[in-house]
Amino acid sequence: MFDIYKEMWKRRKMIQSLSIQEIKREYAGTLLGFVWGLVNPLMRIAVFWFVFSVGARAGGPVDGAPYFAWLAIGMVAWFLLNDGFRLTQKSFRSKRSIIKNTPFPIAILPAVQILFSYYIHLILLAVVFLLTALSLQTVSLYNLQLLYYDFAAVMLLLGIGSMTAPLVAVSKDFGRFLDTILVFLFWMTPIFWSADNLGMYDWIIKLNPFHYIVQGYRDSFFYETGFWEQPVYTFYFWILVFVFFLLGNYLHKQMKPIFLDTL
């Protein structure tokens, strides 16, 4: 039932070195290297802050947290989810030349992309963490929760990636569809607006597992709330991840013989 995940665990060293090579590849030929992995997201955070707080005058503090910091932390979590989602769904298609020519356990490719996204995320997280810690004194024991939420995010991405990657490998249309979904998710996940604004309908937003991560990040920085304090939501999240894992394994098994021929 979990064959592909066992394979990933068995090849964790291979995943590790492939993701390092992925970073080298990503920044090969640039002089500044991973600095670009930092500049781009920071720039985007700044632009969103400007648009919403200066442009739309919507930038009041959220439950006591300054809007800019609140936005930045949410975006940091979102970038991990966004990159992981975007890269894993293409993980078979983008590594077509390797799949077609090298005998190789291809089931690990989504995990390679997730680890790659995670490394980029860590750099950004470190910078943002330092900035908020210095300017807002956000350091607390609750910060350690980030480890849990990172783990949760990686597991969620692994489940989703295992499902989407084989489907996208079979159908390019599905890839386009997912790109559209991602845009939708970006705006529908409360990243620069607060879920509280929805009042009694906030449960709809909570169905979105990405929200669990984004909210968890903010809880760990500003609100000193532990994940154990919302057991139902946590339980729901992990059940969902479990279902994704099952589906991912099933879809991989079903689609592999097809996409090996058609890719």
Next chain:
Amino acid sequence: MDIAVSVKDITKKYSLYKDPWGPIKEVATRKKLHKDFFALLGVTLDFPKGESIGILGKNGSGKSTLLKIITGITEPTSGKVDVQGSIVFLDVSSGIDSELSGYDNIFMKGTLLGYTKQDMLAKIDDIIEFSELGEFIGQPVKNYSSGMKAKLGFAISVNVDPDILIVDEALAVGDASFQKKCMAKMNDFKLQGKTIIFVSHDNHAIESFCSKAAWIHQGELVTYGDAKFVGSMYGEFMSGRKPIESILAEIQYEHAINQVAYAAKEDGFSLQITGILRNQQRKNVHERFQLAIRDDRTGETIMKNLSSANQGFTVDFSEKEFPLFFKPGKFSFWLHEDLEEDKEVEFSIWAGNAAISASPSSGYERFRYHFNVQQNNLHLAIENIEKAEQQVNRIWIEDELLHIDGIAFVRGYETKSPDDLAMKFYLTELNTFKRHAFPVTISETEDITENPAYNPQGKVYNFSRFQVAIDLRRLEIGSFESHLSYIMEKEPHHQLLNLVWASKASEYPAEPYSTEAYTVHIQTANKYLRLEKRARL
């Protein structure tokens, strides 16, 4: 014998859709909208450990698909593959990332092949040295030439020390010295008892390097066995000398010529061939086949059914049945089967152990007959006993009569009276091989006798002029070649038969001769006289 890779009854089917919506429509309508294409069909092969095995096949024959199934890159539609040991697929471009440097690519490919960084660090010096890239190893691969890329790919693959090495046409690139180095490395592999699977469409490479070879044609295994044997058959197929049906039949049947007995008597040449022809169940299949003898120059073929004789077949040919077929030239021997729909199968019969025997000379041999066996095939060469000198001096056409005026003599054979010799002129149509004989008028001339260049010994060749008249109305439409038979009526009574030599092009009609019904072209481009009669539209 240990088996490194065992392939059992592998079939690979691809579904080809014309319409990109085809797969979806198919699910919706439950109708079959695709064509099945079988890249491989029921292929069973065992690759023994420690041998180098070649896989031959044209482009698109399915050999690469077979490799991909063995390596696990593609999954078969049905069948089983069993691999004992680690495989490296030596394909020049695989797993090389053009953005990364050569150095990084070594680690990249190493990782893909399942080696750790420490493993690769231990090999890296060997790899860099083998690749001959020197300081370029730090440059991005996109700046490499194709030869450099191939060197890098090859260097990585052979230095990671696999149990089974699969080589896919990789040696075509790279310069001669690097190719040599690669071959040396592969020979090392052989000596270390590793298995090499070598894929190519070039039979020479496989014959020289591999001990065994498999030939795949249109997804099916044609034959698997000794590399030289398979390679030579593949070579014959690729050069267009043999169609695939013939090769399949040749492999399918056990066939051999055991004995060839020939005689040249008063009534002409005769030949008896005995041999065997069995199918794989060791049953005789004589009745379906004919033995064919072919004139290699013209393609003229005679055939006779095989008759059974003590556990094999026997067949007789004689000059009486096939007049003027056994004439100076070269002949080959084939087994011929007519299939339905005008198709036929033909293959040369194995004659590696044929015993050739001649009846004691009767003094009547018209020609010299030589049988020999080359590359396990029987050949017959027939030669004139003496050489006739001849030339056509003039050709002209008058009232639909074609006149040929020429000279023919044999050095040393004096012709003082018209009774000393006789001649005959033949035209042979080159598609149907129907022959026409024409009388020859011999008359006196002193051209040869008085010409010291031709006659240094001062012999008498007075009767050496020949004249032939051909009624063009009575020839069918077609293309004809011409023979002249020179018959000595005195000792030594030789009869010579030659194509008619006609090299004085200026003395022959340059323009085609036309009537209302036909045109006749005189062709002497290759110095032998040919006629072509065409109908006028």
